[in-house]
Amino acid sequence: MTAPTSRARFSQPVPGVYRLGDTAVNFYVIDHGDRLVLVDAGLPAHRSQLDGLLSQLGRRPSDISAVLITHAHPDHLGLAARLQASGAEIWVHQADQAALADPRHATRYAKPERALLPYLLRRPAALALPLHLARSGAFGEEPVTTPRVFAARGELAGVPGGPEAIPVPGHTPGSTAFAWAAHGAVFTGDALITADGLTGGTGPRLVSRGFTHDSAAALSSLEILAGLADYQVLLPGHGDPVMTGVADAAREARLVPVG
Numbered sequence: 001m002t003a004p005t006s007r008a009r010f011s012q013p014v015p016g017v018y019r020l021g022d023t024a025v026n027f028y029v030i031d032h033g034d035r036l037v038l039v040d041a042g043l044p045a046h047r048s049q050l051d052g053l054l055s056q057l058g059r060r061p062s063d064i065s066a067v068l069i070t071h072a073h074p075d076h077l078g079l080a081a082r083l084q085a086s087g088a089e090i091w092v093h094q095a096d097q098a099a100l101a102d103p104r105h106a107t108r109y110a111k112p113e114r115a116l117l118p119y120l121l122r123r124p125a126a127l128a129l130p131l132h133l134a135r136s137g138a139f140g141e142e143p144v145t146t147p148r149v150f151a152a153r154g155e156l157a158g159v160p161g162g163p164e165a166i167p168v169p170g171h172t173p174g175s176t177a178f179a180w181a182a183h184g185a186v187f188t189g190d191a192l193i194t195a196d197g198l199t200g201g202t203g204p205r206l207v208s209r210g211f212t213h214d215s216a217a218a219l220s221s222l223e224i225l226a227g228l229a230d231y232q233v234l235l236p237g238h239g240d241p242v243m244t245g246v247a248d249a250a251r252e253a254r255l256v257p258v259g
Contacts, residue, residue, distance in 0.1 A: 010029075010049070010053050013185075013233060013235060013241045013243070014183050014184065014185055014233055015183075016030060016031045016032070016182075016183060017029070017030050017031075017180075017183055017235070018030075018031070018053055019235070019241070020042060020046060020049050020050060020053065021042050021043075021046060021049075022043075022046070022132075022136075024129060024132055024133070024197055024238065025042065025043060025075045025076070025237065026040070026235070026236065026237055026238065026239075027039065027040040027041055027042040027046070027076065027237075028040065028187060028235060029050070029053060029064075030160075030161060030180065030183070031057065032160035032161045033160075034063075035063060035064075035065040035160040036054075036057075036059060036063050036064045036065065036160075037064070037065060037066045037067070037068065037159060037160055037161065037163070038064060038066070038067040038068065038079075038088070039067075039068050039070065039178055039187040039189075039235075040067075040068070040070055040076040040077075040187075040189065040237060041069070041076060041077050041078055041079040041080040041083065042075075042076070042078045042079055043075060043078040043079075043133070043136040043137055043138050044078040044079065044136060044137030044138070044140070044141065045078070045135070045136035045137055046078060046079065046136075047078075047079060047082070050079060061082075061083060061086040061087075061088075062086050062087050064083055064086065064087075065087075065088060065089065065159070065160060066088055066089045066090075066091060066148075066156075066158075066159045066160070067079075067080055067083050067084070067088050067089070067090050067091065068091045068156070068159070068163065068165075068176075068178050068187075069090060069091060069092040069096070069100065069147075070175060070176055070177065070178070070187065070188070070189025070190065070191070071093075071096055071171055071172040071174060071175040071176065071189050071190055071191075072092060072096035072097075072099035072100040072103065072106060072109075072172060072174065073099075073106055073172065073190070073211075074103050074104070074106055074133070074138040074139060074141055075133055075138050076189065076190075076237060077100065077103050077141055077144065078136070078137060078138065078141055080100075080141075080144045081141065081142035081144050082142075084144055089147075089148050089158075089159075090144050090147040090148065091147060091148045091149075091150065091156060091159070091165075092147045092148075092149060092150075092174065092176075093149070093150060093151065093165070093167060093173075093174030093175070093176045094149045094150065094151045094174065095151075095169065095172070095173035095174030096109070096110075096172055096173065096174030096175075097147060097149055097174070099172070099174075100144045100147060101143045101144065101145050102143060103141045103142075103143060103144075104139060104140065104141065109172075109173075110172040110173055110213035111213060112209060112210055112211055112212060112213060113209040113210075113212060113213065113214070113215060114208075114209040114210050115210070116130070116198070116210050118210075119198045119199070119208065119210050119259075123198070123199065123200060125200065126197065126198045126200070128197075129197035129198065150165050151167075152167070153165060153166050153167060161180055161183075162181075162182075163178045163179060163180050164178065164180075164181075165177075165178060166178070166179055166186075166224060166225075166228075168188070168191040168192075168218075168221035168224055168225060169214070169217050169218075169221060170191065170212065170214050170215065170216070170217035170218025170219070170220070170221045171189070171190045171191055171207055171211070171212050171213060171218055172190075172213050173213065175189060175190065175191045175218075175221070176189065176191075177189065177191055177192075177224075177225065179228060179231060181230075184230075184231055184232050184233055185231060185232075185233035185234070185235055186225070186228055186231045186233070186234055186235070186246045187235045187236075188225065188234055188235065188236050188237065188246075189236070189237040190207045190211070190236075190237045190238065191206075191221055191222075191225065192204060192205075192206070192222065192225055192234065192236060192249065192250060192253055193205060193206070193207055193237060193238040193239050194234075194236050194238070194239030194240050194241075194242060195236075195238050195239030195240070196208050196238070196239075196259060197238065198210050198211065198259065199259040201256070201259060202239065203252070203256070204234075204242060204249040204250070204252045204253040204256070205253050205256040205258075205259075206218050206219065206222070206253060206256070206258050207238075208258065208259030209258060209259065210259075212258070215258045218258075219258070222250045222251075222253055222254050223250075225246055225247070225249075225250035226247050226250040226251050226254075227247065228246045228247055228250075229245070229246075229247040231245070231246040231247075232244065232245050232246070234246045234249050
C-alpha cells in the first residue's frame with residue numbers, strides 16, 4: 001500500500017497560479033498583485049506548505065482576500081476557517097452551505113451513491129486514501145459560518161481577477177468550477193479529476209460513486225465543462241493538470257465508466 005505523500009514544494013502550472021497540496025489532493029493560490037485568492041483550502045496538514053509559499057512570496061495570511069470552495073468535502077476545507085479568521089471571504093454555492101458549516105458530517109448533506117467498503121475489498125491499496133485524510137486532519141475541521149454565497153453562474157463580484165463561478169452539480173449538490181479568463185484556466189474541483197484514489201484510475205474522469213452524490217447529474221455537468229472551449233488549462237482537485245483543453249478533457253471523461 002502506497003500512502004499519498006506531500007509535495008516537496010509548490011508548482012506553477014501557469015504563471016501566477018501555484019499548485020499546493022499532496023499526491024492525494026490539490027488546492028491552488030492565485031496571485032493578483034496586491035491580493036491573493038485560493039481555490040479550495042486543502043487539508044489541515046497543509047498549513048506549513050501554504051505558510052512557506054506565503055513567506056517566499058513576501059506575503060501574509062491577511063493578504064488572502066478570498067477562498068473559493070469548489071465543494072464542501074473535508075479534503076478541500078482544511079484551512080478555510082483559519083483563513084476566514086485572518087480576513088478572507090469564503091465563497092461557496094448555496095447548495096453546499098450547510099455542509100460547509102458542518103464539515104465533520106458532510107455526508108449527511110450529500111450521501112455518496114455507494115459505500116466505501118466494496119472499493120477497499122476490491123482494491124486494498126485504496127485504504128491509503130482515507131487513512132491519509134484522517135492523519136492529515138480531514139475529519140476534525142472547524143466549521144465555516146457566514147460565507148459569501150452564490151446560486152447561479154456568473155462573475156464573483158469583488159474577487160480579484162473576476163473569476164466566473166460555473167455550477168456543475170453532481171459530485172455534491174453545490175459543486176462549482178471557477179474559470180479565470182486571465183489565466184486561461186478552469187479549476188474543476190471534483191467535478192472533473194485526473195486521478196481517483198479509490199479506483200486507481202488516471203486521466204480525465206468523474207470521481208467514483210464511493211465519493212459522489214449523484215453520478216447522473218455529474219455526467220450532465222460534463223456537458224457544461226465541454227462548452228468551455230476557450231480554456232486550455234484544467235486544474236482539478238485530484239490529479240495532474242490538463243494543459244490541452246478543458247472541452248476535450250470533459251469529452252474524454254464522458255467515455256470513462258464511473259467507478
